[in-house]
Amino acid sequence: MKIAILIASERKNGNCELLGRYVDRWIREKGGVSNLVYLRDSEIKQCQGCMSCVFKNAKCKIEDDLYKLAGEMINADGLILFAPTYVLTIPGKLKIFLDRFLCLYPLIKDKPERPALSIGVASPIDWNQFQLPLMNILLLALGFRVMDSYFIFGAGQGEVLLNDNIKRLEKSIEEMFVYKPAPYKSVNSKYCPIDFCDTFQYLKDDLFRCPVCLTPARFKKNGFFFDEKDLNKNRWTKEKIEEHFKEWILTTKERFRRLLPEIHRRKKEMGLI
Numbered sequence: 001m002k003i004a005i006l007i008a009s010e011r012k013n014g015n016c017e018l019l020g021r022y023v024d025r026w027i028r029e030k031g032g033v034s035n036l037v038y039l040r041d042s043e044i045k046q047c048q049g050c051m052s053c054v055f056k057n058a059k060c061k062i063e064d065d066l067y068k069l070a071g072e073m074i075n076a077d078g079l080i081l082f083a084p085t086y087v088l089t090i091p092g093k094l095k096i097f098l099d100r101f102l103c104l105y106p107l108i109k110d111k112p113e114r115p116a117l118s119i120g121v122a123s124p125i126d127w128n129q130f131q132l133p134l135m136n137i138l139l140l141a142l143g144f145r146v147m148d149s150y151f152i153f154g155a156g157q158g159e160v161l162l163n164d165n166i167k168r169l170e171k172s173i174e175e176m177f178v179y180k181p182a183p184y185k186s187v188n189s190k191y192c193p194i195d196f197c198d199t200f201q202y203l204k205d206d207l208f209r210c211p212v213c214l215t216p217a218r219f220k221k222n223g224f225f226f227d228e229k230d231l232n233k234n235r236w237t238k239e240k241i242e243e244h245f246k247e248w249i250l251t252t253k254e255r256f257r258r259l260l261p262e263i264h265r266r267k268k269e270m271g272l273i
């Protein structure tokens, strides 16, 4: 089993790097194959929104390291992502990588679901609410199943090594080794079992939903009930993503053509041309 380890911090000898190097060595000692990848070594530019990848089925014309970097993740049998928390959420460069998802989709869509683990590295304070969901959006978009997702806290370089949660890493990776794809099961939980988001949108009565995967969640005394019927229809399933591409993204071209005369008229009226 070949596991890619992505370090999403620019900081040399920082906490993500130390944890990544530790699990890299541990996987090799266990007889596994690992590939340590530093996001800082890749140039990833911002999506320009030209939509050629979708409407013309074209390779992205931006010259950077996107396909090489994404290939390291997409062709791995498992992925471990380490990312520092910046202003409650992931660093901008990781989001820029995620934004290029549309042009990566053709490479991802036929891959089987593979296991992934996300580790948020944050200061030991309460400033991290969007970190794990954002990290997990990337993993889900790349076609992985998020098996576990948690924080290892530490601020200064190396501080993270003092955290007891570090022991949990080995168990999480052992679970990746024996991963077998299976449907989600119904569960009572304080967080969404798909993306580990613990902030919910209110719908009505005792009904909420996870904003990341849209799975309904019924409020109970000690958390939420997630029904397997709903979990297995979440927005990151292959079927739902395919539906999103075919029934929305691809149709926007025709819709835009139809709306264009009206947009043109409105621009004139508003003095924008």
Ligand SMILES: Cc1cc2nc3c(=O)[nH]c(=O)nc-3n(C[C@H](O)[C@H](O)[C@H](O)COP(=O)(O)O)c2cc1C
Residues within 6 Å of the ligand: 009, 010, 011, 013, 014, 015, 016, 017, 083, 084, 085, 086, 087, 088, 089, 121, 122, 123, 124, 125, 127, 128, 154, 155, 156, 157
């Ligand atoms: C620009 C910046 C913003 C940060 N914002 C947060 C934050 O909102 N919440 C938090 O818990 N830690 C925050 N931190 C602290 C880092 O997440 C923490 O130091 C982490 O260990 C860095 O990981 P690294 O050493 O792998 O880069 C921030 C650090 C920087 C440099």
